[in-house]
Amino acid sequence: MPRTIRLRSSGDDVRFLQERLNARPPSALPPLDVDGKFGAKTQARVQEFQANNGLSTNGVVESLTWGSLLGHAVAQTRGFFVLGRDLYDRRGARVILRGVNKMSVWDNDDPVGLVSFPQIKQTGANTVRIVWAITTNLQPGGPATATATLDALIKNAKANRLIPMIELHDGTGTWGRLDDLVSYWTQPEVVKIIKQHQTYLLVNIGNEVGDAKVSQADFIAGYSDSIQRMRAAGIRTPLVIDASDWGKNLEMLNSTAATLRAADPEGNLIFSVHLYWSLACGADASFIRSNLQQAVNLGYPLIVGEFSQYGGYPCGNPNASICGPAGEIDYRTILAACHEHELGWYAWEWGPGNGFNDPLCAIMDMTHDRLFANLKPGWAHEVAISSPFGIQQTSVTPASI
Structure with missing residues (x-):
C-alpha cells in the first residue's frame, strides 16, 4: 500500500x-x-x-x-506501490521506469549480470527487466534454472542502482502455462528470495502469456487467481501483468485492468503492453498515439514492457522476417508518446543473443558484446543516448535505490 x-x-x-x-x-x-x-x-x-x-x-x-x-x-508494503496510474518508491517518490531488457537466463558468459548491469547503468537507466525462466529450454520438465542465480541477478541489479523487474519467459504465447508460472513464484524458495528483496523489486508474472485466442473472461479469471495465489504466498511487491496476444493486445488491458485491480488485496498492480505494432499492419504515428491516449484516459498503471525498431508482425508478407522491413516499428513515436504521457518503458534488448533463431534479428541487440562503449548506432543509440526522449535524457534514479 x-x-x-x-x-x-x-x-x-x-x-x-x-x-x-x-x-x-x-x-x-x-x-x-x-x-x-x-x-x-x-x-x-x-x-x-x-x-x-x-x-x-x-x-x-x-x-x-x-x-x-x-x-x-x-495493504501495508515496504517497497514500491501504485497510486492512480503511477509507481512510487517506499519514500513516496514517483518513479518513471526507463530501462532495457536483458536475456540473462541464456547468457552463459554473463549469467548474473556482472558485466551487463554496470554497462546498462552507463546509459542512465533506472531499471532492468531480467528475462528469467523455470527451465532453460522453456519446456515443462526441461533443465531447471537455479534460484541462487536469480538471487544473484537481483542483488547485482540493485548493486548497480537498477530497479530489478524479474519475469518468467516459459509461458510466452501459451496461455496454458500461466498456472506453471504461478507455481514457480509461490514455491517457498522463490518466495524467500522475493521477500528478501521486496523493498526494491518488481515481479512480472509472465512474459506475453497467451496468444490472440485468449478471451477476456479467461484473462480475468486466470490473472485473478494468479494474483490471489501470489498474495496468499506472501508476495507483497507490485505485480506486473503483460497483455495477451504475445504482449500486444492493449485493448485486453483496457477492458480488464479495473476488474483485476479490484481482485488484488494489495491494490498494487502494473499492466504492461509490448509495442510490436508494425508499420506494415498500419501502426503509424497516429495509430500509436491514439491507442496510448485511450489507455491513459482510463487511468490505470501502464508501462511498455518491450519495444524495438523491429519485431512487428509482417502484415501482407507473413513469410517475411519480423526483423526485416516488414517488421519495422515506429519506435520514435513510441519514445515521444511515452514521454508525453509519462509512461515507463523497457527497450528490447541489451544483447547479444537476438539472432539465435533468425540471424536478421541480431539487429535487435543494442550491443554485440554487452559493452556500453559498443552501443550500436541507429535505434539503439537513439533509445539510450541521443533521443530527447531516451534513457539518458529522461531517466531519474530514485534516491531509495
Missing part, C-alpha cells in the same frame, strides 16, 4: 493526496496548494474527509484512509 503520511510528511505521494482531495466534491475548506508538503491545511482537509467517511479523524493517512480515498482495499 502507499506509505502512511501525516503532518510534516513530504513527497510526490503527498502531492497525489492533495490532488485527489481537491478533485472531490466541494469542501468547506479552501483548495489545497499542490506542493507535496503535508501542512496544517492538508491535515484539516484529511480530517474533513475522514469525518465525512466514518473514519477516525486523526489526520493521518493510513491504510483505511487510503483505501477510502482510492476506492479499493490496500
Whole structure:
C-alpha cells in the first residue's frame, strides 16, 4: 500500500493526496496548494474527509484512509506501490521506469549480470527487466534454472542502482502455462528470495502469456487467481501483468485492468503492453498515439514492457522476417508518446543473443558484446543516448535505490 503520511510528511505521494482531495466534491475548506508538503491545511482537509467517511479523524493517512480515498482495499508494503496510474518508491517518490531488457537466463558468459548491469547503468537507466525462466529450454520438465542465480541477478541489479523487474519467459504465447508460472513464484524458495528483496523489486508474472485466442473472461479469471495465489504466498511487491496476444493486445488491458485491480488485496498492480505494432499492419504515428491516449484516459498503471525498431508482425508478407522491413516499428513515436504521457518503458534488448533463431534479428541487440562503449548506432543509440526522449535524457534514479 502507499506509505502512511501525516503532518510534516513530504513527497510526490503527498502531492497525489492533495490532488485527489481537491478533485472531490466541494469542501468547506479552501483548495489545497499542490506542493507535496503535508501542512496544517492538508491535515484539516484529511480530517474533513475522514469525518465525512466514518473514519477516525486523526489526520493521518493510513491504510483505511487510503483505501477510502482510492476506492479499493490496500495493504501495508515496504517497497514500491501504485497510486492512480503511477509507481512510487517506499519514500513516496514517483518513479518513471526507463530501462532495457536483458536475456540473462541464456547468457552463459554473463549469467548474473556482472558485466551487463554496470554497462546498462552507463546509459542512465533506472531499471532492468531480467528475462528469467523455470527451465532453460522453456519446456515443462526441461533443465531447471537455479534460484541462487536469480538471487544473484537481483542483488547485482540493485548493486548497480537498477530497479530489478524479474519475469518468467516459459509461458510466452501459451496461455496454458500461466498456472506453471504461478507455481514457480509461490514455491517457498522463490518466495524467500522475493521477500528478501521486496523493498526494491518488481515481479512480472509472465512474459506475453497467451496468444490472440485468449478471451477476456479467461484473462480475468486466470490473472485473478494468479494474483490471489501470489498474495496468499506472501508476495507483497507490485505485480506486473503483460497483455495477451504475445504482449500486444492493449485493448485486453483496457477492458480488464479495473476488474483485476479490484481482485488484488494489495491494490498494487502494473499492466504492461509490448509495442510490436508494425508499420506494415498500419501502426503509424497516429495509430500509436491514439491507442496510448485511450489507455491513459482510463487511468490505470501502464508501462511498455518491450519495444524495438523491429519485431512487428509482417502484415501482407507473413513469410517475411519480423526483423526485416516488414517488421519495422515506429519506435520514435513510441519514445515521444511515452514521454508525453509519462509512461515507463523497457527497450528490447541489451544483447547479444537476438539472432539465435533468425540471424536478421541480431539487429535487435543494442550491443554485440554487452559493452556500453559498443552501443550500436541507429535505434539503439537513439533509445539510450541521443533521443530527447531516451534513457539518458529522461531517466531519474530514485534516491531509495
